Amino acid sequence: MSTIVLIRACCTDYEDAHRLLGNLSVPLNARGTGQVTEIVQQLRQQSISLEVILTSPEDPAACTAHAVARAFPRLKVRELDELRNVNQGLWQGLPENDVRRRFPRFFRSGKEDPTAICPPEGETLLDACQRLESVLSRALKRHSVFAVVAPEPLASVIRCTVQHRRLRMTDCLCGEESGALVQVLQSSTFESAGFAGLTESCGEFVPLTGQGAES
Numbered sequence: 577m578s579t580i581v582l583i584r585a586c587c588t589d590y591e592d593a594h595r596l597l598g599n600l601s602v603p604l605n606a607r608g609t610g611q612v613t614e615i616v617q618q619l620r621q622q623s624i625s626l627e628v629i630l631t632s633p634e635d636p637a638a639c640t641a642h643a644v645a646r647a648f649p650r651l652k653v654r655e656l657d658e659l660r661n662v663n664q665g666l667w668q669g670l671p672e673n674d675v676r677r678r679f680p681r682f683f684r685s686g687k688e689d690p691t692a693i694c695p696p697e698g699e700t701l702l703d704a705c706q707r708l709e710s711v712l713s714r715a716l717k718r719h720s721v722f723a724v725v726a727p728e729p730l731a732s733v734i735r736c737t738v739q740h741r742r743l744r745m746t747d748c749l750c751g752e753e754s755g756a757l758v759q760v761l762q763s764s765t766f767e768s769a770g771f772a773g774l775t776e777s778c779g780e781f782v783p784l785t786g787q788g789a790e791s
Contacts, residue, residue: 578716580761581624582734583644584754585637585727586611596675596749597727598668598698599661601634608636611757615640616647618758628652630715631725632659641725658711661730664749665698672749683745690748691771701748705733705768712766728752737771738763 586608590597604612619626626648631641633655645651667675676683682693691701712734715722726734728751729743735752736743738761743752 577762577764578719579624579721580712580716580734580738580763581619581626581721581723582731582759582761583615583629583640583723583725584731584757585725586615586640586643586757588636590669591728591750594672594750596664596667596670596672597636597661598664599632599634600668602636604636604639608640609643612640612643615644615757619644619648622760624760625721626651626723627719627721628654628715629723629725630654630656630659630711632661633657634660637661637725637727641723644723644725656711658707659724659726659730661727662701662704662733663695663699665695667695667698667749675749690743690745693748701729701733701743702768702771704730705737705771708734708737709766709768716764716766733771734766735759735761737766737768742771 586604588597588602588608589605590600590602592605592607629641629645629651631637631653637659638655641653645653667679682695691705694700694703708730712724724734729747729749730751732743732747732751747753
């Protein structure tokens with residue numbers, strides 16, 4: 577059993593405007609820079625000794641990961657293409673409300689399975705989950721405690737897969753709304769095969785509060 581410290585990539589202007597980030601590379605804004613300090617403080621308060629931070633090569637994830645690593649001597653960051661955010665194709669950069677209004681048929685067809693919604697020229701949440709499987713499976717074998725920095729909705733894909741639950745339809749574009757920048761998850765496997773078959777759940781998040789990690 578390994579500990580995955582899931583760190584949500586810090587805030588950008590896209591997040592503040594409720595625009596779909598997708599796999600675009602967007603820098604942190606002032607609020608995001610401040611969130612880095614919060615993440616470092618939480619990790620120190622909980623005395624978590626990370627072995628490595630995994631992230632994608634794109635901002636805001638990469639910037640968040642490297643900024644956090646600078647606060648901990650000898651902590652390395654590995655940038656992996658498999659950890660790039662969900663490709664939301666032609667919807668990237670658009671306000672979430674506009675996408676839902678302009679493309680209702682995509683959401684009607686995905687009513688029973690939001691993981692199968694595929695933006696034009698993009699990928700589904702299940703596609704993204706399958707892409708994650710090999711890299712996170714290797715990490716679970718190699719490390720006892722490691723961090724993954726991911727933007728939404730990729731962070732929600734990771735969280736839901738580990739917690740064995742599916743994203744709600746309302747969260748399929750911009751991920752789950754959570755105040756937690758850091759969450760501790762326990763797992764020995766990461767299996768995408770079950771992701772599409774999971775039932776929708778409103779399960780609670782597991783924030784880094786010192787009350788224990790998800791089993």
